[in-house]
Each structure stands twice: as structure tokens, then as C-alpha cells.
Amino acid sequence: MTTTSTSGTRPDDVRRHNRAALLRRLHVDGPSTRASLATALGLNRSTIKALVDGLAEDGVVEERVPAQRSGAGRPSLLVLPQPQAAVVLAIDIRVERAAMALVGIGGQILGRDSWRARGSHGEPTEVFTKIMDYVGPLVAEQEVGPVAVGVSVPGVVRRSDGYVHEAPNLHWADVPLGGWLSHALKLPVHMGNDAELGAMAEHLRGIARGADDVVYLGVDVGVGGGVISNGVSLRGAGGHHIGEIGHMVVKPGGRPCYCGSRGCWETEIGERALCRALGIEEDSPVGAIVAELRALGESGDTVLAKLDEFVEWLALGLANVVNLLCPQLVVLGDLFTALPAPLVARVEKMVRERSLVSRALGGAKVATSKLGSDAKLLGAAELAFETVLSDW
Amino acid sequence: MTTTSTSGTRPDDVRRHNRAALLRRLHVDGPSTRASLATALGLNRSTIKALVDGLAEDGVVEERVPAQRSGAGRPSLLVLPQPQAAVVLAIDIRVERAAMALVGIGGQILGRDSWRARGSHGEPTEVFTKIMDYVGPLVAEQEVGPVAVGVSVPGVVRRSDGYVHEAPNLHWADVPLGGWLSHALKLPVHMGNDAELGAMAEHLRGIARGADDVVYLGVDVGVGGGVISNGVSLRGAGGHHIGEIGHMVVKPGGRPCYCGSRGCWETEIGERALCRALGIEEDSPVGAIVAELRALGESGDTVLAKLDEFVEWLALGLANVVNLLCPQLVVLGDLFTALPAPLVARVEKMVRERSLVSRALGGAKVATSKLGSDAKLLGAAELAFETVLSDW
Known part of the structure; x- marks a missing residue:
């Protein structure tokens, strides 16, 4: 029932599409040989080589001869994503605590911080202020600036602009948190429901x-x-x-x-x-x-x-x-x-x-x-990575 | 997250894909002008013309000048699917009654019959025998042979071969009805759960x-x-x-x-x-x-x-x-x-x-x-049409 439009596919689009698919695969699967990337993406070796060379020039991947060789012949080079090449800020707002992390390509947590939330500061504006207080030092410490932000909220969130309709356990209603954050951080902000993001993280990086x-x-x-x-x-x-x-x-x-x-x-x-x-x-x-x-x-x-x-x-x-x-x-x-x-x-x-x-x-x-209590934080990072990687 | 492979697309594949998409659209939306088909499918007018000409030659569609003209200029021809060009047999097995119908392209019921089931003949073999008793006269009456069969069963059905794991209200367990029917009717048989097929019919042809x-x-x-x-x-x-x-x-x-x-x-x-x-x-x-x-x-x-x-x-x-x-x-x-x-x-x-x-x-x-009690019958027809139309 799905109709794939065959019109409007130009070589540039194809290359961009293939590059995003390759980057996504490295992000999710971790270091892979060129050969396995070729198989996984259904592309020939020369196309993979051109894509990897381009990404290596941009510093997004690095290539190494694998330590363990399998079989005879020239070993397929191992392509490693470089975590620092694209970093996102992940924020997990919970009832009792809030956490944030800088997450690099490949899903590696480069740095993190968290603070108690329950009781003292449940107000949306206080949560927002706390986020702003913590993000500066975290970024300074890691010496990398995030390119996008992902936020997990235990409630009903409008995806398009991060408007929180209702987050009952936080006692929030009608909070335009996404707007506040994107305005203050000058970055694209993507927000989602916490359990949905937990599911996403488990599927990509956890037991699922x-x-x-x-x-x-x-x-x-x-x-x-x-x-x-x-x-x-x-x-x-x-x-x-x-x-x-x-x-x-x-x-x-x-x-x-x-x-x-x-x-x-x-x-x-x-x-x-x-x-x-x-x-x-x-x-x-x-x-x-x-x-x-x-x-x-x-x-x-x-x-x-x-x-x-x-x-x-x-x-x-x-x-x-x-x-x-x-x-x-x-x-x-x-x-x-x-x-x-x-x-x-x-x-x-x-x-x-x-x-x-x-x-x-x-x-x-x-x-x-x-993944335990990190699931939603990692899911928030993945939400941010979705557009980062597809728009690369 | 979906990766569309761009390899292996040949002109023949593209034409077949486009023809199936066009046929599917006519099947679901009914008579459409060439212009609206072009817009809906994102194809240019000459491609649409070639596809429609081919289908008209095969007797699957007919073209007419629309009765009501809109706007100036040459009127866009109206393309009408021909119900008899591809007919499927739909069977709806319920607890109290069973029903069958011959359904043509466009979803038109060309002929139908039904029989009481509760009490007298709930046994799987009896239901099978009844189906075989009723299908001959129905086909003879309509003078069209079905090209595929769709069956709705109130239970857990394996899609691949129409094996009924469990249909509790029919008191059925482990019934290979799909196998019996495809063997006896010498046609591809597609079986599904009744509510799933009901949803499909409502979505394609009903209030949904x-x-x-x-x-x-x-x-x-x-x-x-x-x-x-x-x-x-x-x-x-x-x-x-x-x-x-x-x-x-x-x-x-x-x-x-x-x-x-x-x-x-x-x-x-x-x-x-x-x-x-x-x-x-x-x-x-x-x-x-x-x-x-x-x-x-x-x-x-x-x-x-x-x-x-x-x-x-x-x-x-x-x-x-x-x-x-x-x-x-x-x-x-x-x-x-x-x-x-x-x-x-x-x-x-x-x-x-x-x-x-x-x-x-x-x-x-x-x-x-x-659609009332016809929903599952029409859904069974759609299940059969899915492959009929995509393999056209």
C-alpha cells in the first residue's frame, strides 16, 4: 500500500541518502568493516569507499586496519565513527531527578550531570532554569558544542515544537518547554514522551x-x-x-x-x-x-x-x-x-x-x-540524532 | 530509519510498480480523471497515458469523456476500473453465519450468498464442505471465475498459509483451512483475522x-x-x-x-x-x-x-x-x-x-x-486484491 515515488531522484539525492544510511548504520552498529557496510546497505565497494573517504575527510569517521584478520586476502578496513564529530545534548526530565548528557555519534556518553528535582523545584520555569544552569559547565568541561537537543518528558508532548500538553506526574499543563529551550540554546530541540524514547533506546542499544x-x-x-x-x-x-x-x-x-x-x-x-x-x-x-x-x-x-x-x-x-x-x-x-x-x-x-x-x-x-535509568536519556539523544544524521 | 535500496531498479520494474500503483488507486478511489491520477501518483501525463492505454487494451479499465466538464480546455478523460476484469472470492466465516461474495475491481460485490452455521455445522470440515458446495453455483451464476480467494476467520490465523491456530468462538484449534481451500479451489488463498480485515475495509471503503x-x-x-x-x-x-x-x-x-x-x-x-x-x-x-x-x-x-x-x-x-x-x-x-x-x-x-x-x-x-456486517467480507476481498493488484 506504500507508494514510493520514483520521480525526482537525482545523483546528489542518492549520494546524500546513501551517506545518511551509512552514517546511521555506523551510529547504531558501531565500528564496521567496509565489506559489512557494503552488504548491509546493498551498495558496491567503490560506492562505499567514496562515501567513507568523504566522511573521513570531514573527520566523521576514521579507518583502521582491523587488529584481527579473518580469511586470506587484503583485510577490509574497519570504519569507526568519531563520537566528537557530532554531539547532541540529551535531557531526561523525571519526577524525582533530571539528567543531562552529551552524547556522541555511536551513542557514547561523553559527559553527564544530574540534579534532584522532586519537591524543591517542580515548576516548569525552575526546571528550565536548572537546565540552563547545568548545560554551560557540561559543555565547557567536554569542550564540544552540541548540534541538537533531545528531551524526554513524562507526559503528552507535541513533537513539532516540544509543547507539553500535559505531564501529570510533574503537575505540568500547557508548557512550551521546547520553545523556551530552542530560543535559549539556539539549537534545534526535539522532544518526546519518556516511555516512547525508552522503547527507542532499548530497541537501538538495549535488550530489544x-x-x-x-x-x-x-x-x-x-x-x-x-x-x-x-x-x-x-x-x-x-x-x-x-x-x-x-x-x-x-x-x-x-x-x-x-x-x-x-x-x-x-x-x-x-x-x-x-x-x-x-x-x-x-x-x-x-x-x-x-x-x-x-x-x-x-x-x-x-x-x-x-x-x-x-x-x-x-x-x-x-x-x-x-x-x-x-x-x-x-x-x-x-x-x-x-x-x-x-x-x-x-x-x-x-x-x-x-x-x-x-x-x-x-x-x-x-x-x-x-540500560536501566539511562534508557530515556539515551532515547532523547537518539531523537536528536535522527535529524542530525539524516541531514548530514 | 527505513532504508530504501536504490539498487536494482530497472525501467520494467518502474513501469510495473507504477501500473500497480495506478490500478490500486482506481480500485480504492473509483473512477478518476487522468489528471487526478497524474497528481496523485506524482507521474507526468504521458506516463499516465501509456499506463492507462495498456490497461485499457487488457480490458481492465475503460475511458470515457466525463459527463460534467470542469473548466475550459480539453476535458481530462475519466478512467473507470472494470469490475469483471479481476474478480476475487471473499469468504467471511462467522459463528452464526458464513457468507461469500464475488468482488470485482473497485470493490463492487457482483454476487453473494450466505448460510446459517451456528449449531448445525461448526466443524471445520463441515464449513469447508459448505464453502465448496456454495462456490460453484455462485461462480456459475456470475459467469466470472475468481483469480484469488480472501477468507476472514474470527481467530488467530497464520498469514503465510491460512493455518488457523485457534478460533475459540468456533471451537477450532489447529485447522489448516487455507491449505484445504487452495488445494480444492486451485487458487491462491489469503486468510486473516476478522477484526483486522474489518478495520481494513472500514479504512478503504467505510467510515474510516x-x-x-x-x-x-x-x-x-x-x-x-x-x-x-x-x-x-x-x-x-x-x-x-x-x-x-x-x-x-x-x-x-x-x-x-x-x-x-x-x-x-x-x-x-x-x-x-x-x-x-x-x-x-x-x-x-x-x-x-x-x-x-x-x-x-x-x-x-x-x-x-x-x-x-x-x-x-x-x-x-x-x-x-x-x-x-x-x-x-x-x-x-x-x-x-x-x-x-x-x-x-x-x-x-x-x-x-x-x-x-x-x-x-x-x-x-x-x-x-x-458497512455493518459486510465489513469483514469486504476486508477479505481486499486481502485477496492486495496481491492480485500488486502482481498485475
Whole structure:
């Protein structure tokens, strides 16, 4: 059903397209031989050589003879992306903390900083001011200027200009943060929903590499979902993010949720619910919750039993999501990264038993993130890189 | 992230690609002027002329001077697809009835037949035998032979060969129906999940035309969903259908569902639940349920109140779906086509109030299907046409 226009393709366009594709591949896959690039991109060796030579002249890649030679003949040169050649500023706004990083081509974090946010400065203008306070020193320290900015926000964000419609757990509504940042930083600013960016990072650099159909579950006080479908980010009407998974009602008439409904999934498995299940203060800092989960994990099945009800709600909601979207993999991110392995295995089994299509296919896998709390930060960087690399 | 390979494009490929695109457009949009085809496909007039001339020679299209002239100058010829030039056999297997139709290019139903299925012959082999009994006379009557077959099944179907993993409401498991049909009919057979095909038909020929992000809700005893995302059918892992929406648990600990869970959405809004809400026998025929709904619709708000609980469950589940997928439009199909308009308006309002992203964007629209019980049949035809037209 997709129509590819064959008109208007000029040699320049082709070269630009091929260069962007090559750069993107190096960015995502890391150092590659010319031979593997030729195979991956379906281009001949001389075209690859011309492209790589051009990028090397610009200082974007470097070529080396690989340390390990495979087979006979002249070794295929290894092409290495140069992280400093294009750097983006990634910002991850969370409820409790905010973080920023300078990320180079290839996804390497060159420098980072973070600050506490909860309580003291939740106001949008304060968050903006803090960002501006921290960015200068970070850039000075790394001695590289970013060429674009990516921002992750736990809420409903308009992609075109970074307007935050609603970010309930931050108590934000109608905040033109994207406009403020692009004006102040004089750089292109790209903003997205945190769970969507988490999914993107897991898909490109995390445990979901190579998986084309993935659901990412992020927990930052609230619960959000990001979906990769057939290898790309799934978007809703008007290109908006989807996956307001936390506000799926799973317990009609249950606890009131700030969204106006009752018995949302978030009220049963969100950060506060997890604290209740663990028997600790609802407002415990993330570090304390993680420590508690780690301790539980080491103390065996009997102690884990206290999480039974939490596990039931987690499995129930995930089965709903799997029934709706039929992913091959569900990634548990953020706080849930610390869930003990036997508990995750139990959830996986419960979800498989309850999901109709998925069980016919052998069941979806449920796994914890390896990127942990960096997923959304790295996703924000990828958002910025999308245009940086395609416009190279 | 999509890489378009620019290698291997030969003039023949381009012509074939353009011819398929033109034919597809005529099939979906109906008669079009050469000028509008040129604009829509981004091709110049002489290319369009050559393509149309070729198709006219083959008897696939006919050209006419349009009755109404617009503007000065030589009128652009109107290109009309010829339905009989390529006919497919569409089969819609439902719980209570099965239907088949011969459908021509442009989506016109040339002839149709149907038979009762519930009770007497639910066995897969009986359904297969019935199909074979009915197809001969239908083809003889229309004097056109189909070139491909599309089949809609309310279950989990493997696309590659039409193997039915599970069709719970038919009590089918592991039925190689696709194989039986292609062997017996000596035609390519394409099979899909009923709700997915319903969504496709609504998107191409129904109320969802022009809407890129759509959820279709089909009710044939059970409840299934189909999703159009960014203009194409959303698929899950391995290309399998998604949208096992009916088995989303909305009432933990509620009524047992045949799927093994309890409190599935289907048990609260499916055909039997609707019968209970209406105060009629749970196994009432579809016609009786529709008549009851129509009568209710004419008797005003006080009578409609008896459906309050049903409406609450319908809205609750739809809000979950909208929170997850952020469609611009939800189409209520099959039986739900007969839901009284004020009730649908109430559901739409309830869903908007409870959906986070969607309400920030003005809310998803909820509407009843105009194709009604033909949606899945027409969707099955479209499934067959996909390859027929692209391989032309």
C-alpha cells in the first residue's frame, strides 16, 4: 500500500541518502568493516569507499586496519565513527531527578550531570532554569558544542515544537518547554514522551536490539509504555505518542487516580503501589526502593511472596497489553529493572498463559532493561540524532 | 530509519510498480480523471497515458469523456476500473453465519450468498464442505471465475498459509483451512483475522476513509479489534494480527471466559452480555438483538437506561484501548452498528474524559460502521486484491 515515488531522484539525492544510511548504520552498529557496510546497505565497494573517504575527510569517521584478520586476502578496513564529530545534548526530565548528557555519534556518553528535582523545584520555569544552569559547565568541561537537543518528558508532548500538553506526574499543563529551550540554546530541540524514547533506546542499544515488535514499560512514579512495531516507533493520531498504558483501568471502582479515573494500572503497579507492596513509605526515594527489591531478590521465594498481589496486577496488565499488541518482547524498565529474576520469570509465565495470539506463537518474552535509568536519556539523544544524521 | 535500496531498479520494474500503483488507486478511489491520477501518483501525463492505454487494451479499465466538464480546455478523460476484469472470492466465516461474495475491481460485490452455521455445522470440515458446495453455483451464476480467494476467520490465523491456530468462538484449534481451500479451489488463498480485515475495509471503503489511525471493534459472539496505524494494518510479532481486545481483563475475578481468564472485556460487552443487558435470551439470533436495539433507540432515554451498565463497560474498555493506541477514530462494527446514536454519543464523551493523550488532542471520535456486517467480507476481498493488484 506504500507508494514510493520514483520521480525526482537525482545523483546528489542518492549520494546524500546513501551517506545518511551509512552514517546511521555506523551510529547504531558501531565500528564496521567496509565489506559489512557494503552488504548491509546493498551498495558496491567503490560506492562505499567514496562515501567513507568523504566522511573521513570531514573527520566523521576514521579507518583502521582491523587488529584481527579473518580469511586470506587484503583485510577490509574497519570504519569507526568519531563520537566528537557530532554531539547532541540529551535531557531526561523525571519526577524525582533530571539528567543531562552529551552524547556522541555511536551513542557514547561523553559527559553527564544530574540534579534532584522532586519537591524543591517542580515548576516548569525552575526546571528550565536548572537546565540552563547545568548545560554551560557540561559543555565547557567536554569542550564540544552540541548540534541538537533531545528531551524526554513524562507526559503528552507535541513533537513539532516540544509543547507539553500535559505531564501529570510533574503537575505540568500547557508548557512550551521546547520553545523556551530552542530560543535559549539556539539549537534545534526535539522532544518526546519518556516511555516512547525508552522503547527507542532499548530497541537501538538495549535488550530489544534485533526485536522488531517490542513493548517498553517505564516507571517513573507513573507508568508509561512505548511501542516498537515492525522496527519503528508506533505513533498515534497526529503523530502523537501512544502507550498511556498506566491509565488502562484494571480495577473498576479501585483507587482514585489523578487522571480522573479509578483503578488505573498505575495505581496498582506504579512507584507508590510498589512501595506499599514492599511495606515502605510511599514517597521513598528510588534508591531505597531499588535497595529493598535487591534485598528481597537475595532472600528467596518465601520473602518474595509479599509481592504476590503486585505481581498479579503486573501480569494482568501486561497480558492485556500483549493481547492488544502481540509483541515478541516486553521490556521492564526504570525501577522495574530491579525486580528479582524469579519474579520476572513468574510474570512471563502468567502473561503467556493469558495471552491468546501470543500463546499460539510461543508467548512473548518478558525481560528487564539493561540500560536501566539511562534508557530515556539515551532515547532523547537518539531523537536528536535522527535529524542530525539524516541531514548530514 | 527505513532504508530504501536504490539498487536494482530497472525501467520494467518502474513501469510495473507504477501500473500497480495506478490500478490500486482506481480500485480504492473509483473512477478518476487522468489528471487526478497524474497528481496523485506524482507521474507526468504521458506516463499516465501509456499506463492507462495498456490497461485499457487488457480490458481492465475503460475511458470515457466525463459527463460534467470542469473548466475550459480539453476535458481530462475519466478512467473507470472494470469490475469483471479481476474478480476475487471473499469468504467471511462467522459463528452464526458464513457468507461469500464475488468482488470485482473497485470493490463492487457482483454476487453473494450466505448460510446459517451456528449449531448445525461448526466443524471445520463441515464449513469447508459448505464453502465448496456454495462456490460453484455462485461462480456459475456470475459467469466470472475468481483469480484469488480472501477468507476472514474470527481467530488467530497464520498469514503465510491460512493455518488457523485457534478460533475459540468456533471451537477450532489447529485447522489448516487455507491449505484445504487452495488445494480444492486451485487458487491462491489469503486468510486473516476478522477484526483486522474489518478495520481494513472500514479504512478503504467505510467510515474510516481518510483516517490514518483507527481502531475497529468487531462483535461476532466474541469481541475482536483491528488497528490501522499511520494508514496501514498494524501487525504484531511475526506479522500476526494484533487486537485480541476482547481478552483484555477489565473485571478481575469476574465471569470466567473460555480463554482461561476471568472478567475479560468480551464477557462484559460481547454478544451474550449484550443479550443479558437487553433482557433477552443469551443465544438470541443476531437479527433479534438488532431488532431489540433498534426498538430501544426509538423509545428514548428512559428505556436506554437499562443499558447503562453495558455502556459503562463499553466505555471503560474503549478508554483503555484509546489510552494505549491514541487513534483518531474508533469504529463500532457488526452488532454494535445497531447501537442507538445517543448511546454512542455518550460512550464517545466517556471515552474522551478518560483518555489522557487523546483528550489533550480533542478526543477520539467514536462512530458506528456504515458497512455493518459486510465489513469483514469486504476486508477479505481486499486481502485477496492486495496481491492480485500488486502482481498485475
